[in-house]
Amino acid sequence: MSTATAAAASTSLSSSTRSRSSPSSRILATPRRSLPARPLSSSPSRFPLGPVSAMATPGEAASRKKLLIFDAEEDLAASLAEHTAGLSEKFAAERGAFAVVLSGGSLIKALRKLAEPPYLDAVDWSRWHVFWADERVVPKDHADSNYKLAMDGFLSKVPIPANQVYAMNDTLTAEGAAADYEARLYQLIKNGVVALSPVTGFPKFDLMLLGMGPDGHIASLFPGHPIVHENQKLVTYVEDSPKPPPKRITFTFPVINSSAHIALMVTGAGKAGAVHKTLSGKESSSDLLPVEMVEPQDGEMTWFTDKPAMSMLSSI
Numbered sequence: 001m002s003t004a005t006a007a008a009a010s011t012s013l014s015s016s017t018r019s020r021s022s023p024s025s026r027i028l029a030t031p032r033r034s035l036p037a038r039p040l041s042s043s044p045s046r047f048p049l050g051p052v053s054a055m056a057t058p059g060e061a062a063s064r065k066k067l068l069i070f071d072a073e074e075d076l077a078a079s080l081a082e083h084t085a086g087l088s089e090k091f092a093a094e095r096g097a098f099a100v101v102l103s104g105g106s107l108i109k110a111l112r113k114l115a116e117p118p119y120l121d122a123v124d125w126s127r128w129h130v131f132w133a134d135e136r137v138v139p140k141d142h143a144d145s146n147y148k149l150a151m152d153g154f155l156s157k158v159p160i161p162a163n164q165v166y167a168m169n170d171t172l173t174a175e176g177a178a179a180d181y182e183a184r185l186y187q188l189i190k191n192g193v194v195a196l197s198p199v200t201g202f203p204k205f206d207l208m209l210l211g212m213g214p215d216g217h218i219a220s221l222f223p224g225h226p227i228v229h230e231n232q233k234l235v236t237y238v239e240d241s242p243k244p245p246p247k248r249i250t251f252t253f254p255v256i257n258s259s260a261h262i263a264l265m266v267t268g269a270g271k272a273g274a275v276h277k278t279l280s281g282k283e284s285s286s287d288l289l290p291v292e293m294v295e296p297q298d299g300e301m302t303w304f305t306d307k308p309a310m311s312m313l314s315s316i
């Protein structure tokens with residue numbers, strides 16, 4: 001486990017099967033398919049990837065989930081930085097680009113260690129292409145802008161070429177901005193900056209960094225909103241978000257679930273209810289929360305959580 005110093009518990013999850021094993025590894029479920037551990041690159045890595053990533057076989061459809069629970073936020077941030085830097089190195093070596101998707105909210109603060117040594121100097125930032133899972137339809141310098149949040153808290157501190165940071169066009173309506181972002185995404189798929197999933201036919205981002213709201217929303221996909229069922233478009237929009245501001249654009253579930261890697265950062269007691277509903281394994285008669293619909297089709301998912309977020313799961 002890559003977080004040995006973090007006093008983190010590592011748990012592999014699958015929504016299809018749940019069983020118990022030793023308390024040290026606390027494996028709740030077996031992966032759907034067992035793939036041999038295999039190095040991804042012959043050159044030594046500066047950022048050793050954890051067991052989930054090391055087992056991935058590019059091009060093969062395998063869905064894996066891993067749960068990391070941290071005692072301290074510092075350790076979560078360190079692990080998230082290591083995870084991201086390792087994937088950056090892997091994809092830069094494999095395909096010459098690292099297409100990474102940011103969210104807004106508390107995630108950005110948790111990325112801060114990437115802008116510090118050793119990552120600041122060691123990461124090849126020239127390979128990064130940065131997107132947003134969702135954006136609020138406000139000017140880029142508005143306090144509610146996810147672009148501004150990421151720029152102030154992270155992007156301004158690392159040398160990513162400015163033309164590789166794909167912000168929403170803030171001069172358009174919500175509908176127009178979603179269509180514009182989707183058109184630019186199609187162009188970047190054509191150019192090979194973003195890969196295409198052979199499994200789903202949707203764009204396959206190298207890393208999708210997600211947060212989750214207390215209501216179980218991810219990106220701007222809110223519980224009970226019809227856009228959670230969008231299955232054609234890459235990017236859609238809402239004009240009635242229950243969380244302000246009301247107008248937002250968002251990647252759709254087919255895009256999110258086609259990612260090669262999803263890192264979902266969920267911390268705090270306020271999120272324990274949604275975490276419990278998602279991870280307890282109990283059948284629920286109510287509709288699925290958006291977070292429960294995160295299901296990688298062609299990749300791997302890692303939860304970065306803390307004890308307060310896990311507090312309603314007494315058996316974990």
Ligand SMILES: O=C1O[C@H](COP(=O)(O)O)[C@@H](O)[C@H](O)[C@H]1O
Binds near residue numbers: 219
């Ligand atoms: O509104 C949003 O909320 C979610 C969750 O934010 P958090 O502060 O509770 O972590 C965020 O992931 C999303 O990008 C944002 O637009």
